[in-house]
Amino acid sequence: MYKSLTIRQKQIVWAWGFLALPVLFYTVIRFYPTGNAILISFQNWNLLGTRTWAGFDNYIKLFNDPVFWKVFANTFKYLLIGTPLSLLISFIIAYHLDQLRFMHGFLRMLYFLPFMTSAVAMAWVWRWFYQPVPTGLFNNLLASVGIGQIAFLNSTTNALPAILAPAIWAGLGFQIIIFMAGLRSIPKSYYEAARIDGVGWWTILWEITLPLLKPTIVFIVVFSSIGFLRIFDHVFNMTTNNPGGPLNSTKPLVLMIYDTAFSSFDMGYAAAQTVVLFTVLLVVSLVQLRILRDK
Amino acid sequence: MTIRRIPGLARATLFATATSVAGLLGSAAHAVEIQYWQYFFDARIAAMEQLIEKFEAANPDITVKMTHFPYADYRTKVAAAVPAGEGPDVVQLFYGWLNDYVDAKLIQPLPADVFPVDRIDAEFFPMVQAMKEGDSYWALPTAVRSLALFYNERLMEEAGIDAPPATLDELVAAAQAMTKLDGAGNVTTVGLTAGMTAQDHHWLREVLVRQMGGEPYLDDYTKVNYDTEAGRKALDFYTGLASGTPPATSFGFMDEPQAAFKAGRAGMHIDGSFRIGALAEIRGLKWGVAELPAGPDGTKSNYSSYWVNAITTKAEGEKFDASVKFMEYIVSDEAMQLWLDVVGELPAKPSVGMTEKNANDPVFGPFIRGLEYAHTTKFVNESAQRDVLVQMVDKIILEGGDPAAALSEAAAAEQKIIDDAK
Known part of the structure; x- marks a missing residue:
C-alpha cells in the first residue's frame, strides 16, 4: 500500500507521521480541556456530584455579580498600568545597557536575575518589605527619617500598585533581553548614515530606532499584556490571608477563578469566568496585533 | 520415552494439586483488606499507623491500608x-x-445498631451532633479542635499581670497594659x-x-441572626x-496574628489547639494557655471544628463489616487518647477528655474544658462565609464605614451564600 504512493504522497504521510505527536498532545492536553471547560460553564458541578445543566445561569450570575465587575476592573488596571510602565522601563534600561561596554554582562545578569527567581519567594519577600513597623523594611526606613507610616498592602488604594511593582520588576529582565536583541538587529549603517547627516539623538531614536523595533515592541506588548491579564502568583502570595483583599481591591480574574473553583468548588461558575478570561485575552491580543502591525 | 514421561506427568499433576490446595487454604484464611484515606500531615500519619497496627493485632482477619496525599488534592482524588x-x-x-x-x-450512614444515635449523643461532646441526620450519624471524629487564649508569660510579667484574663473586661485591660508604642x-x-x-x-x-x-x-444554621x-x-x-x-490591638500587625505571637510581639493571641505544636517549637518563647474570657454576664462559649471519619459507598459486604469495625476502633477511648498524645488534637468524648489528667493538663486542659460549651x-x-466577615471588618477599619451598615451588609451577604447553596 505504502509502496504504491507517489513521492509527494509519501512526503505527506511522513509529515503527518511526525506531526501526529504534537497534534495528539495538543488535542489531549489543550483542546479537549478547553472544550470541556466551555461545556462545564453551562453546567453546575461541585466536583463531587453529577453535572447538571444550568443553561446560561452561570453567565447571568457573573453579569450580576458586583465582585466580578470589580475584579474585571482590577484585571485591566494590572494591564493598563503594568504593560506601558514595564515597556517604558525596560526600553530605557535596554537602550542604555546596549551602549554600555563596562560590566555589560554583569549588569545584564543583574537585570535578568529577578526573572529567574521564583515568583512565590519574591512575593513573600516584598510582602514583608511592605509591612508596617516593626517588621517592614520600607516603613522602618520611613520611620527612621521621621516620615509617617504608609499602609502598602493594608489599603484599598495602595495595595494594587504595591503588588504590581514586584510583578513589573520580575518581568523586566525578559523584556530587556528581547529589546536588546531587537536593538542589536538594527543595522549600524543606518546610524552611521544619520550621524553623517548630522541628525540629533532624538531624531535617531524617533525615526530609526523605534520604527525598526516595531516587531519587538509588538511581541513584548502582546506577551506582557497576556502576563498581566493572567497575574496570579504575586497577588495570591502577597495576600494569602485574604486572597485578593483588602475588600477585593487587588483580586484579578485568575484569582477569582481559583477561589470559585477550589475554595467554593463551584466548577460551573469558575468555568464561565474562565471562558470570559479566554475571550478577553483573545480580543486584547488580536486588537494589539492589529493596531501595532499595520501603519 | 514413555517411562520418563510418566513421572513428568505425575509431577505436573502433583504440582497442580498442591497449588490448588494452597489456593483453597489461602482463601480460607484470606484477610479482608480495607482502605483508609487521609490527607498528609506527619503526626496524623504516625498516629494512624499506630492505630492500624493495634487494630490489626486485635482483628487478624482485617488489614487496613492507609493512603495519604496533600491536602490540596484531597477532594478531587476522593471524588x-x-x-x-x-x-x-x-x-x-x-x-x-x-x-x-x-x-x-460518596458516603453512607453509619449502621444504627453499632452506632445508635442516643448513645453517640450521650458519649460525645455535644457539637458532634452536627454530624447527625434523623436516625443515624453520617460520620464521627477521632479528635476535635477548639479555641483558647494563648498568652506570653514574659510580657504578662512585665506588665504586672499575674493571671490570664477571665472576662472580656479583664482581657481589654490586660491587652492595653501590654501594648507598646514607639x-x-x-x-x-x-x-x-x-x-x-x-x-x-x-x-x-x-x-x-x-x-x-x-x-x-437560627434554624440549624440556615438563618443568619447576628444583625441584631x-x-x-x-x-x-x-x-x-x-x-x-x-489600643489593645492593631489590625494587620506583623501581617499574621500567629506571627506576632511567635515573635514575642504580642501579649495574647486567640487560636486553635492545632497551633500548640508550632508554638512548642519556638525557642525562648514562654507561653501559657487559658480558656477564652467569659462574657459580661459570665457566658462562656467556644468554637469547635473537626475532621470526621466516614464509610464510603464503595464499602460493601465483608468490606463494609470490616469498615464498621475499624470505625468503632478509631472512635474508641483508646484511639482518642493515642491521638491526643501523638497529634495533640483533643478527644471527642468527655470520657477521654474530661479525665483528671487531660482536663487539668496545663496546655490541653483549657481547650478540652472549652469543648463542653463549644x-x-x-x-x-x-x-x-469567612470572607464576608473579613470584608465587614475591613470596611470599618480601612474605609471608616458605619459598623451597623457593614454588619447588615455582611448578614445579607452571608444569608445569600447559605441560600444559594441549597
Whole structure:
C-alpha cells in the first residue's frame, strides 16, 4: 500500500507521521480541556456530584455579580498600568545597557536575575518589605527619617500598585533581553548614515530606532499584556490571608477563578469566568496585533 | 520415552494439586483488606499507623491500608476514586464538607445498631451532633479542635499581670497594659492580636455574639441572626479593641496574628489547639494557655471544628463489616487518647477528655474544658462565609464605614451564600 504512493504522497504521510505527536498532545492536553471547560460553564458541578445543566445561569450570575465587575476592573488596571510602565522601563534600561561596554554582562545578569527567581519567594519577600513597623523594611526606613507610616498592602488604594511593582520588576529582565536583541538587529549603517547627516539623538531614536523595533515592541506588548491579564502568583502570595483583599481591591480574574473553583468548588461558575478570561485575552491580543502591525 | 514421561506427568499433576490446595487454604484464611484515606500531615500519619497496627493485632482477619496525599488534592482524588469503585472504604473529611459528600452519595450512614444515635449523643461532646441526620450519624471524629487564649508569660510579667484574663473586661485591660508604642505612636507590641483572617471570625461569630446575648444563627444554621443588637455590640467590642488609648490591638500587625505571637510581639493571641505544636517549637518563647474570657454576664462559649471519619459507598459486604469495625476502633477511648498524645488534637468524648489528667493538663486542659460549651458552625462554604466577615471588618477599619451598615451588609451577604447553596 505504502509502496504504491507517489513521492509527494509519501512526503505527506511522513509529515503527518511526525506531526501526529504534537497534534495528539495538543488535542489531549489543550483542546479537549478547553472544550470541556466551555461545556462545564453551562453546567453546575461541585466536583463531587453529577453535572447538571444550568443553561446560561452561570453567565447571568457573573453579569450580576458586583465582585466580578470589580475584579474585571482590577484585571485591566494590572494591564493598563503594568504593560506601558514595564515597556517604558525596560526600553530605557535596554537602550542604555546596549551602549554600555563596562560590566555589560554583569549588569545584564543583574537585570535578568529577578526573572529567574521564583515568583512565590519574591512575593513573600516584598510582602514583608511592605509591612508596617516593626517588621517592614520600607516603613522602618520611613520611620527612621521621621516620615509617617504608609499602609502598602493594608489599603484599598495602595495595595494594587504595591503588588504590581514586584510583578513589573520580575518581568523586566525578559523584556530587556528581547529589546536588546531587537536593538542589536538594527543595522549600524543606518546610524552611521544619520550621524553623517548630522541628525540629533532624538531624531535617531524617533525615526530609526523605534520604527525598526516595531516587531519587538509588538511581541513584548502582546506577551506582557497576556502576563498581566493572567497575574496570579504575586497577588495570591502577597495576600494569602485574604486572597485578593483588602475588600477585593487587588483580586484579578485568575484569582477569582481559583477561589470559585477550589475554595467554593463551584466548577460551573469558575468555568464561565474562565471562558470570559479566554475571550478577553483573545480580543486584547488580536486588537494589539492589529493596531501595532499595520501603519 | 514413555517411562520418563510418566513421572513428568505425575509431577505436573502433583504440582497442580498442591497449588490448588494452597489456593483453597489461602482463601480460607484470606484477610479482608480495607482502605483508609487521609490527607498528609506527619503526626496524623504516625498516629494512624499506630492505630492500624493495634487494630490489626486485635482483628487478624482485617488489614487496613492507609493512603495519604496533600491536602490540596484531597477532594478531587476522593471524588474521582469512589464513584469508580476505587479508593477508600473509610475516609477522613472535614466536617464542613459533609453535605457535599452526602449529596454526591460518596458516603453512607453509619449502621444504627453499632452506632445508635442516643448513645453517640450521650458519649460525645455535644457539637458532634452536627454530624447527625434523623436516625443515624453520617460520620464521627477521632479528635476535635477548639479555641483558647494563648498568652506570653514574659510580657504578662512585665506588665504586672499575674493571671490570664477571665472576662472580656479583664482581657481589654490586660491587652492595653501590654501594648507598646514607639515615639511616633506606632504600635511595636500588641496586647492582643487581631485579624479576622485567622481565628477571630469564629471568635466573633460563635463566642462574642453569644456573650452579648445573641444567637448567631437560627434554624440549624440556615438563618443568619447576628444583625441584631447583640451582633452590633459584639462587633463594636471587636473593632473597638484597636481604638482605645493605648489600643489593645492593631489590625494587620506583623501581617499574621500567629506571627506576632511567635515573635514575642504580642501579649495574647486567640487560636486553635492545632497551633500548640508550632508554638512548642519556638525557642525562648514562654507561653501559657487559658480558656477564652467569659462574657459580661459570665457566658462562656467556644468554637469547635473537626475532621470526621466516614464509610464510603464503595464499602460493601465483608468490606463494609470490616469498615464498621475499624470505625468503632478509631472512635474508641483508646484511639482518642493515642491521638491526643501523638497529634495533640483533643478527644471527642468527655470520657477521654474530661479525665483528671487531660482536663487539668496545663496546655490541653483549657481547650478540652472549652469543648463542653463549644459550638460548631455548620458552614456551607467556610471560606466564602469567612470572607464576608473579613470584608465587614475591613470596611470599618480601612474605609471608616458605619459598623451597623457593614454588619447588615455582611448578614445579607452571608444569608445569600447559605441560600444559594441549597
